[in-house]
Amino acid sequence: MSDETSMTAKTPQDQPLLDVRDLSVAFGEGETRSLAVNRISFSIRKGETLALVGESGSGKSVSALSVLKLLPYPPASHPTGQILFQGKDLLTAGDTAIRKVRGNKISMIFQEPMTSLNPLHTVERQIAEVLKIHRGMGERQARERVIDLLTKVGIPEPETRLGSYPHQLSGGQRQRVMIAMALANEPDLLIADEPTTALDVTVQAQILKLLKDLQRQEGMAMLFITHDLGIVRKFADRVCVMTKGEIVESGPVAEIFANPQHEYTRHLLAAEPKGSPPAHDDSAPVVVRAEDLKVWFPIRRGFLRRTVGHVKAVDGIDVTVREGQTLGIVGESGSGKTTLGLAILRMISSTGRIAFKGADIQGLGWKDMRPLRRDMQIVFQDPFGALSPRMSVADIVGEGLAVHFPGITAEERDTRVARALEEVGLDAATRFRYPHEFSGGQRQRISIARAMVLEPKFVMLDEPTSALDMSVQAQVVDLLRDLQKKHGLAYLFISHDLKVVRALANEVVVMKSGKVVEQGQAHEIFEAPKTDYTKALMAAAFRIETAPEGVVSA
């Protein structure tokens, strides 16, 4: 792939399109000033794809944003450096000059398509805006170009989509609209800041393919920011590895992957969830069993709010989770995975039979469920949202103890909190701090400690690793497996990340639109998927390949 792109560049000695030299970014002033990026240099030639790889907090996004001077100045500042674009320094350029470059010669796509599109503007208006500003196009001209662009980014029947608002589009379609906006003025350089992180793996593969195709057609250069080494390997020509604001290694992708020099690069490459799930054991006692579970949300229309239909989030699913075993639930977003989990825990109402250790719990009221909450716990996806920012870690972890063990003394409670924190690998001395003082991985450990301190029998893990960096993911997976082994826990593991599921689950349910597509022992499903849908998921997750039309959602 790199052969093709380097051919579009005239000669290797050709002047680089973008040349970043000694760039530093600092935030704050005086004593509080901290250096986010420390003297990095990289360059991109025409038609080339450069990947900037690093974990969260490494300064990769900040570096990319400073190319277009999109950081808040002040507090941000550039103590050193030059950003030469086609020979001109963008850092010293004035506001007017930089505005001519933004969205015109250099454009950008962001991670979160929902928030990067204005929810009050139609698709046509979003895209036409760039055209009108930079090219002075009229209404009709702009419309033609918009339709042209939408066709190019693979939106079917673009004419019908012109009047749509962002919320009427799926995540993948939104990202396509973002790309159409970025491409509107045929930029020389496209900066893509984690463009697929918020998307499903299947959609991710499609978007990446689209970007690659478009790049080939338009001959533009791309600065691709990601934390996913799989994408880099598949997608980029050259790569810069960033950590703690510095580029520690850079070079052609093949070389770096084959022969990483720097310790951090090796660490990144090694950071994949490893290990094997617990052995499958059909004789282990059943902890949770749900039969014919349905969660239907009524659609009400009209003046009398009559129910005209149902959104079938979960539509007749049977699951069984056994002691010491992990049931993995996989599927794209919107397939009903989380709803299923919440229904089993009786957090939302459902129909069908739910039994916990043989006793029917479907009919129990909120009060009657309370004693059972001790045994059934949840770990949530977002390590930032799942912890109250106004409570200390000791209070957060100890809250459940206060509910379920009202008899124990404050000292006893504190001891148990400390023990739970140490069990998940945190220093118990930090328990009087507040969540914002911890990193994402540490916070996820706190969430796990909050569940584990009650010594539950059954834990629902709702994408516990998907908001974490790759190397942290691997650690959390190891932690979860250790805890399971130690306490004989039954896990319901919900994830769209098949790599993590493979490392944890011994049984897998593949869901699509609230229904089970495939169900069985994990190794069977991973080695020999039977349905097209599962095959497409696997291809996208493990090889970043797209599936034929119609198998997965757009």
Added chain:
Amino acid sequence: MDSTATPAPMNSSPVPVERHRLSPINRRRLANFQANRRGVWSLWIFLVLFGLSLLAEVLVSDKPILVSYKGELLAPVLVDYPEEKFGGFLAVTDYRDPFIQEEIGANGWMLWPPVRYSYRTVNNEIPVPAPAPPSWSMDKETRCAQYPEGANDPNCVVGNWNWLGTDDQGRDVLARLVYGFRISVIFGLTLTVASSFIGIAAGAVQGYYGGWVDLLFQRFIEIWSAIPTLYLILIVSSVLIPGFWTLFGILLAFSWLALVGVVRAEFLRGRNFEYISAARALGVSNLTIMWRHLLPNAMVATLTFLPFILNGSISTLTALDFLGFGLPPGSPSLGELLAQGKNNLQAPWLGITGFIVISLMLSLLIFIGEAVRDAFDPRKSFR
């Protein structure tokens, strides 16, 4: 790193001072508040003024602070002594009466407050018809003209000056101002506290439970808020004698609406947070979730509103007093002072004093409110 302050995990006394420390977020807020110099100064000035007005009985009163009578030490500020004690016949002693003063002077001494008038004390010795101008604008001869012994009268002293003149009933303006300020602020504070209490509770219930509770409550609030408050007060005050608590009740019935919207919105937003779900999954009761997890979120918006609600309460009371539908006649009140100023344009000290005090008080509160709002604004940063 504050690991120095944290104890070892298995320490036998695991609840150290650490836990009562301000949380980092609150420390930041305090720093932000202190960075707003105007707000800090306003707060201190207001606190000093309010503190002084709370001591009004000692500083501005027609009763002596201490009396030594026949070897007995009396505190008329605290105890109402009948006049019999000093040889008279009234139920309550009038210490300004020359007879009593003579009697006590002969058998001991009196310690007077700096200003010897209370808000309802009528100065019978003003040299001109009421309203009388401030004493310092007259020379000693005129000032003491009405005292029995003229300029040599023992009562024609600084303590009996009318620093800001008198109103049209011969009452000392300064004394009425001090008591009026106090009653305004106390009324405002009580009303604010009570209405926020109800408002927060109502908003919390609506926001947390949502659905039908929310729907019905919202409709009720829409209807309720459509009632014109002022008319209602006019009607009620023609039936009941308006007192502090009557007014308080009527105003409270409507002022709690102010916070409902904000708190409801915060709870609606907050109830879908993952840490709320986490708390529910832990089996924490609804009441505890509302109190411990959701209320702190709503408090920011609420605290931001409070100074303005306080200001609103004070101005409503002032307006009612100005119109004559407020506190019962004779009560010290800023609104009544303004009304007098309007009726006695020839006595500008009435209107000007009222204006300055009211605008000063409201400005101070607004400045404090601004500083509080900035302190709670996470996007605002001060260096």
